[in-house]
Amino acid sequence: MSGKRLRKSATDLKSLAAQLGVSQSTVSRALHGHPAIPETTRRRVQSAADAAGYRPNARARSLAIGKAEAIGLVFPLERLQLPETNFVDVLAGISTVVTERNYSLLLSPFMDDETAVLRKLASSKAVDGVIITRPLVDDPRIALLNSLGLPYVVHGRTEVDAPFSYVDTDNDNSFERLTGLLLDYGHRRIVAVNGLAHFRYAAARAAAFHRAFAARGLSARAEAVEFVSMTEQTGYETALRHLRGANRPTAFVCGSVFQARGVYRAIAACGLAVGKDVSVVAHDDGVRGVTALELMPPLTATYTPIRKSGELLAATLIDLIEGKRNSPSRTIMPFDLILRGSVQVA
Amino acid sequence: MSGKRLRKSATDLKSLAAQLGVSQSTVSRALHGHPAIPETTRRRVQSAADAAGYRPNARARSLAIGKAEAIGLVFPLERLQLPETNFVDVLAGISTVVTERNYSLLLSPFMDDETAVLRKLASSKAVDGVIITRPLVDDPRIALLNSLGLPYVVHGRTEVDAPFSYVDTDNDNSFERLTGLLLDYGHRRIVAVNGLAHFRYAAARAAAFHRAFAARGLSARAEAVEFVSMTEQTGYETALRHLRGANRPTAFVCGSVFQARGVYRAIAACGLAVGKDVSVVAHDDGVRGVTALELMPPLTATYTPIRKSGELLAATLIDLIEGKRNSPSRTIMPFDLILRGSVQVA
DNA sequence: CTGAAAGCGCTAACAT
DNA sequence: ATGTTAGCGCTTTCAG
Numbered sequence: 001m002s003g004k005r006l007r008k009s010a011t012d013l014k015s016l017a018a019q020l021g022v023s024q025s026t027v028s029r030a031l032h033g034h035p036a037i038p039e040t041t042r043r044r045v046q047s048a049a050d051a052a053g054y055r056p057n058a059r060a061r062s063l064a065i066g067k068a069e070a071i072g073l074v075f076p077l078e079r080l081q082l083p084e085t086n087f088v089d090v091l092a093g094i095s096t097v098v099t100e101r102n103y104s105l106l107l108s109p110f111m112d113d114e115t116a117v118l119r120k121l122a123s124s125k126a127v128d129g130v131i132i133t134r135p136l137v138d139d140p141r142i143a144l145l146n147s148l149g150l151p152y153v154v155h156g157r158t159e160v161d162a163p164f165s166y167v168d169t170d171n172d173n174s175f176e177r178l179t180g181l182l183l184d185y186g187h188r189r190i191v192a193v194n195g196l197a198h199f200r201y202a203a204a205r206a207a208a209f210h211r212a213f214a215a216r217g218l219s220a221r222a223e224a225v226e227f228v229s230m231t232e233q234t235g236y237e238t239a240l241r242h243l244r245g246a247n248r249p250t251a252f253v254c255g256s257v258f259q260a261r262g263v264y265r266a267i268a269a270c271g272l273a274v275g276k277d278v279s280v281v282a283h284d285d286g287v288r289g290v291t292a293l294e295l296m297p298p299l300t301a302t303y304t305p306i307r308k309s310g311e312l313l314a315a316t317l318i319d320l321i322e323g324k325r326n327s328p329s330r331t332i333m334p335f336d337l338i339l340r341g342s343v344q345v346a
Numbered sequence: 347m348s349g350k351r352l353r354k355s356a357t358d359l360k361s362l363a364a365q366l367g368v369s370q371s372t373v374s375r376a377l378h379g380h381p382a383i384p385e386t387t388r389r390r391v392q393s394a395a396d397a398a399g400y401r402p403n404a405r406a407r408s409l410a411i412g413k414a415e416a417i418g419l420v421f422p423l424e425r426l427q428l429p430e431t432n433f434v435d436v437l438a439g440i441s442t443v444v445t446e447r448n449y450s451l452l453l454s455p456f457m458d459d460e461t462a463v464l465r466k467l468a469s470s471k472a473v474d475g476v477i478i479t480r481p482l483v484d485d486p487r488i489a490l491l492n493s494l495g496l497p498y499v500v501h502g503r504t505e506v507d508a509p510f511s512y513v514d515t516d517n518d519n520s521f522e523r524l525t526g527l528l529l530d531y532g533h534r535r536i537v538a539v540n541g542l543a544h545f546r547y548a549a550a551r552a553a554a555f556h557r558a559f560a561a562r563g564l565s566a567r568a569e570a571v572e573f574v575s576m577t578e579q580t581g582y583e584t585a586l587r588h589l590r591g592a593n594r595p596t597a598f599v600c601g602s603v604f605q606a607r608g609v610y611r612a613i614a615a616c617g618l619a620v621g622k623d624v625s626v627v628a629h630d631d632g633v634r635g636v637t638a639l640e641l642m643p644p645l646t647a648t649y650t651p652i653r654k655s656g657e658l659l660a661a662t663l664i665d666l667i668e669g670k671r672n673s674p675s676r677t678i679m680p681f682d683l684i685l686r687g688s689v690q691v692a
Numbered sequence: 693c694t695g696a697a698a699g700c701g702c703t704a705a706c707a708t
Numbered sequence: 709a710t711g712t713t714a715g716c717g718c719t720t721t722c723a724g
Contacts, residue, residue: 011469012717012718013717013718013719014717014718022694022695023694023695023696024695024696024717024718024719025694025695025696025697025719025720026693026694026695028718028719028720029693029694029719029720032719036693036694037693037694038693041693041694053465053469054469055465055466055469055470056470056717056718056719057409057470057471057716057717057718058470058471058472059405059408059409059414059471059472059716059717059718060409060700060716060717060718060719061717061718061719062405062700062718063403063405063406063409063699063700063701063702063716063717063718063719064699064700064717064718064719064720065700065718065719065720066700068405070452077438077441077442077445080434080437080438080441081438081634081653082634083634083635083636084635088426088434091426092423092426092427095423095426095453095455096423096455099423099455099456099457104452104454104472105452105453106416106450106451106452106453107441107451107452107453108450109441109442109445110445111445119399119401120401123357123399123400123401124401124402124403124404125403125404125405125701126404126405126450288427288428288429289429289430290429307427358701358702359701359702359703360701360702368710368711369710369711369712370701370702370703370711371703371704371710371711371712371713372709372710372711374702374703374704375703375704375709375710378703382709382710383709383710384709387709387710402701402702402703403700403701403702405700405701405702406700406701406702406703406716407701407702407703408702408716409700409701409702409703409715409716409717409718410701410702410703410704410715410716411702411703411704411716412716471717693724694723694724695722695723695724696721696722696723696724697720697721697722697723698719698720698721698722699718699719699720699721700717700718700719701716702715702716703714703715703716704713704714704715705712705713705714705715706711706712706713706714707710707711707712707713708709708710708711708712
């Protein structure tokens with residue numbers, strides 16, 4: 001019962017070494033391709049290890065080398081529960097690279113206290129670094145992580161004045177381009193259906209919107225920017241409010257294809273036609289199953305597949321952990337502006 | 347450079363003990379609520395630990411206690427890349443319980459060689475157990491995992507003759523009920539849009555379909571069951587083929603709301619009306635953003651939110667790991683049959 | 693080229 | 709009630 005369990009695959013270094021008649025260090029070295037080990041013994045050890053299905057105990061190895069060879073992804077659990085999110089796509093990208101680089105990925109959701117999760121991850125040394133997402137304009141996590149000494153990469157930027165690595169969508173340029181496009185087509189009454197104001201990306205997009213006006217000697221009313229959540233329903237409601245108000249807008253810039261879908265629906269509900277009576281443009285994250293191309297008419301959009309950002313996030317963090325870079329890495333993803341049928345001259 | 351780094355939060359047992367003037371074991375015991383430690387010292391230690399932000403090094407602890415306090419979720423990477431999947435909902439459920447129970451969740455995707463991942467997880471002892479998904483009719487992973495001695499729970503059943511724990515949808519009864527419902531409404535030309543044949547759930551559903559006929563002294567043609575993938579597009583194509591063929595079906599049973607959506611679309615494409623000219627029923631996993639209620643007309647379906655299965659999977663595995671159960675745990679989720687407008691008497 | 697031995701930070705017998 | 713000590717399985721100086 002509590003005696004020795006027989007365990008067939010439980011080969012460890014010690015028994016492997018004993019079986020081969022060499023010391024543990026020799027086996028360990030051979031398996032790690034240590035230069036001092038001659039090819040003959042290396043092969044002998046390797047094949048014995050393969051035969052036994054030996055794999056170093058990850059916990060022991062971690063403890064010895066002082067690294068977990070694992071990273072954590074810290075996120076609000078909610079992002080796995082709500083349907084309209086690009087989170088899964090980011091996760092897919094992260095997942096791919098983490099696997100390629102032979103790291104493990106620890107999923108660390110939180111309900112409300114992200115800080116606690118971060119502290120725990122840092123002090124328990126369960127991971128070598130973390131990816132955090134959706135930074136606020138002025139994000140307190142940066143200071144915390146810096147003081148904790150836990151390596152991290154942010155998906156998105158923040159205005160905090162401290163060095164940190166990030167991968168971000170090019171919100172500034174994409175929104176300036178989208179807005180500029182509409183302006184150049186002669187639109188003036190444009191509404192921006194933007195994200196919630198405390199997120200840095202939404203702030204950046206709002207600024208870009210105004211910048212596009214200013215660059216043409218124009219100016220947008222402040223009320224032209226709506227800071228709302230990233231859902232179709234919100235897009236719908238927001239657009240409807242404007243379409244039914246006085247001074248009907250002739251165009252909308254949307255933060256996501258989700259919102260754009262809602263805007264399309266609102267336009268239809270008013271008996272108007274997208275790309276004819278009202279123009280619509282958006283930023284497209286290339287989220288699974290949410291394609292700008294399949295809307296009717298196809299949606300003009302700036303495009304950056306967000307899965308790619310996930311891949312870069314993981315690669316950047318692992319490089320950071322492995323000391324392959326010293327200075328903060330700052331990546332702003334390039335985008336394509338793809339013209340489709342949802343825009344027409346005003 | 348390679349000298350001692352100063353690390354503010356790097357409190358370990360030793361320094362904590364030194365600082366308190368007691369031994370490491372006393373601190374360890376106090377922190378674990380060992381009965382022999384008097385309340386006074388326990389509190390003294392606890393507050394010192396809190397102040398220092400002490401958290402045991404997870405790797406060291408794991409090594410010492412021989413448990414990782416972590417579980418792995420092994421799945422084809424693809425399930426994170428394709429839009430039409432219930433995987434994310436299962437993951438959300440797993441994630442919630444794992445967090446509640448203070449375990450870590452290791453995401454272990456694979457490209458093609460699941461076996462390799464399983465072996466690695468087992469031999470490196472990175473996790474205490476795994477959750478595997480989508481069992482085949484005769485699934486080789488069961489034998490492998492049993493021989494590996496790695497605790498596991500399967501999402502779904504398989505016909506393999508060996509003891510294993512699982513959580514499964516009640517495919518047998520739900521499909522028998524759905525088919526029976528149509529039969530009792532007088533339908534005879536019924537097509538089952540089912541999953542791919544090698545998956546056990548699809549095989550079970552096919553059998554249930556035939557059983558419903560047999561129970562009424564009827565029999566279905568073998569061609570009435572279509573083994574296809576779980577997507578809207580497939581549902582569409584499959585339904586279209588039947589609707590345009592001779593002997594048009596009067597009803598469809600679908601494996602998922604995804605497929606049902608496609609079937610709805612095919613029916614409309616033929617100028618027919620769902621719930622009037624053709625009846626449709628399905629099993630509904632309660633996937634995020636895919637609600638049977640929002641179809642027009644609302645879809646009659648058996649309902650079991652699959653997130654719940656995720657929760658149970660995690661709970662079952664952790665119980666298993668902690669020795670809270672000895673015999674295999676077999677859970678078949680209950681379901682509700684919800685009648686909505688997509689069905690009418692033939 | 694290879695072995696012995698220390699140590700990663702913790703837990704848990706085994707003292708006392 | 710608390711301290712001492714022996715590992716957990718690995719990597720890695722340090723010797724030789």
